[in-house]
Amino acid sequence: MEQDVTIKITDRDGNTHEVLAPTDMAMNLMEVVRSYELAPEGTIGVCGGMAMCASCQCYVKSNHELPEMQDDEEAMLSEAFYVKENSRLGCQLPISKEMEGLEVELAPES
């Protein structure tokens, strides 16, 4: 579908999945991961997507320009574990056309 973008998601076992994500359903990256069941339920999106748990932390591998980090995401990441330079919270990344070809890897469960 023309409103879909292709995203490459590497799961916590190291397997990479190329998935189609809709841009017109107000979904975020965490929800895309859940919709494709790329991480077990209960281990991702625990807080529902309020940037309050970091269970959807991922590492951005490609050079896409993503929405700027807001205070709550930055604060949550400052308390999370396994945080790297390219860490983001999937729940704070709404799926948009600019994400075509995005490559991310899920951070370990903590």
Add this chain to the structure above:
Amino acid sequence: MITTDILIIGAGPTGLFTVFEAGLLKLKCHLIDALPQPGGQCSEIYPKKPIYDIPAYPEILAGDLTDKLLEQCKQFEPGFTLGERAETIDKQDDGTFIVTTNKGTKHHAPVVAIAGGLGSFEPRKPLIDNIIDYEDKGIEYIIKDPEFYRNKRVVIAGGGDSALDWSIFLSDVASEVTLIHRRNEFRGHLDSVEKVQELKNQGKIELITPAEVVGVHGNGKIEAVTIKKGEDSFQKECDHFVPLFGLSPKLGPIANWGLEIEKNAIKVNNALDYQTNIPGIFAIGDVNTYPGKLKLILCGFHEATLMCQAAYQIINPGKRYVLKYTTVSGVDGFDGTRKEAPKAVVKAIE
């Protein structure tokens, strides 16, 4: 031994509403929750966030929803075992159950309803290799009794409200309070942040930011932590290290109760009455799974209502009952109160 009709594990919205529905059927409830207060995620994680999909509430704060559910079920006098995690379950010869918590509190009931959401909230532990060696030997993840820290040297790590609040509180109790956070900014109420700033200026709290505790040392008991600040690493002596990095839910001991688990949730008999593979044990709300399951508070309410009807049949085999409407029948509380709709005025027109 605490005895009740329905033992509810989890005092979140679904568990609390179960008390009301059970009460209408004259069944008493007791709730166990690992958190020190009722409300589950609503009160622990997002009390100040609005919820928009509770029927008849265009908008309600999660904390207010908890308060209203407590108010609604109050007349059915629920019992609470809070701050304790349901650990083991033993089925008795008569088909009833004894559930024991991690603190040894025993509960006896013919029906168990697991309304545990995503599980019990466990502290998130920092990734320090030997941290387990010092747990309860100077490292605590939850502050239970502030007096425990009187005249001690305490290092607190974290950047949220609990790290701020406890630093403020302990600055009057402990001999020394050090607060360590990875950033200069804190994610807490503004007045807490300002208070910490004030206490720092008064020399009552030592603030080390942006920094991180990367090592713990001691001899049978914690004696010091290693703090990394930029390129520098140094040790700081202490009697206690309290990492406060929030809580994350884990299914925990329930996973070992012989229940069928699928996708980190308890499998139930589709949408019949939410009974698990063990007769007498039900799973309702976010903790269960069945085809078409939606993890919504409103679905938890529905599941609780259906579950109570099945619980009634187990507790009162063969006893007749028909569904009643509260508007018609009113609500008779176990505390002797009665709520009822005012009678219509009957008056002749002359």
